[in-house]
Amino acid sequence: KAGVTQTPRYLIKTRGQQVTLSCSPISGHRSVSWYQQTPGQGLQFLFEYFSETQRNKGNFPGRFSGRQFSNSRSEMNVSTLELGDSALYLCASSLGLNGETQYFGPGTRLLVL
Amino acid sequence: AQSVTQLDSHVSVSEGTPVLLRCNYSSSYSPSLFWYVQHPNKGLQLLLKYTSAATLVKGINGFEAEFKKSETSFHLTKPSAHMSDAAEYFCVVSVSSGTYKYIFGTGTRLKVLA
Numbered sequence: 001k002a003g004v005t006q007t008p009r010y011l012i013k014t015r016g017q018q019v020t021l022s023c024s025p026i027s028g029h030r031s032v033s034w035y036q037q038t039p040g041q042g043l044q045f046l047f048e049y050f051s052e053t054q055r056n057k058g059n060f061p062g063r064f065s066g067r068q069f070s071n072s073r074s075e076m077n078v079s080t081l082e083l084g085d086s087a088l089y090l091c092a093s094s095l096g097l098n099g100e101t102q103y104f105g106p107g108t109r110l111l112v113l
Numbered sequence: 114a115q116s117v118t119q120l121d122s123h124v125s126v127s128e129g130t131p132v133l134l135r136c137n138y139s140s141s142y143s144p145s146l147f148w149y150v151q152h153p154n155k156g157l158q159l160l161l162k163y164t165s166a167a168t169l170v171k172g173i174n175g176f177e178a179e180f181k182k183s184e185t186s187f188h189l190t191k192p193s194a195h196m197s198d199a200a201e202y203f204c205v206v207s208v209s210s211g212t213y214k215y216i217f218g219t220g221t222r223l224k225v226l227a
């Protein structure tokens with residue numbers, strides 16, 4: 001079974017731009033979570049989607065948004081990029097919402113200049 | 114409040130010697146606990162998980178962890194370190210407060226010396 005895939009793997013943007021990251025979960029998994037990983041803050045939860053609905057949200061500004069499609073694929077968008085948004089963005093999928101194991105993708109490395 | 118504490122930010126061991134990475138958790142309920150490993154510029158890979166079955170959990174690559182409720186600990190061990198074990202390790206507790214949420218420890222960077 002294929003694992004979680006994320007595209008693109010690397011991205012360079014400038015301040016003020018927006019970016020969209022994509023995540024394809026493991027086949028059959030319906031829940032997708034997004035995390036931001038930085039050296040200073042570690043791993044921080046962004047949001048979780050299940051059945052095209054946001055079920056859980058972390059403490060991030062409204063510039064960070066996401067969505068999930070009917071095939072469980074998910075995208076996250078960051079608008080008006082700031083230097084501090086430079087990070088590794090990780091996507092994880094799980095079967096459902098009952099605390100099942102999350103399986104992580106390789107991440108998208110975003111650099112904001 | 115639910116939380117997880119990794120007691121060491123860095124651990125160095127010599128190749129062939131035992132590994133011990135320490136994790137303490139705080140949870141009002143019976144938690145699900147996980148250990149993940151992250152190699153440089155990679156995503157997180159599941160090493161093992163505890164979900165209230167056997168307290169000694171065996172994972173991949175020779176790692177195991179023991180759930181000790183009385184000590185609220187879930188330490189990760191390996192009898193003999195290999196150079197390829199050098200990575201960052203995260204202890205995670207899955208908690209429910211209406212919805213489930215993963216709470217990550219701050220990570221322990223393991224260095225293996227030749």
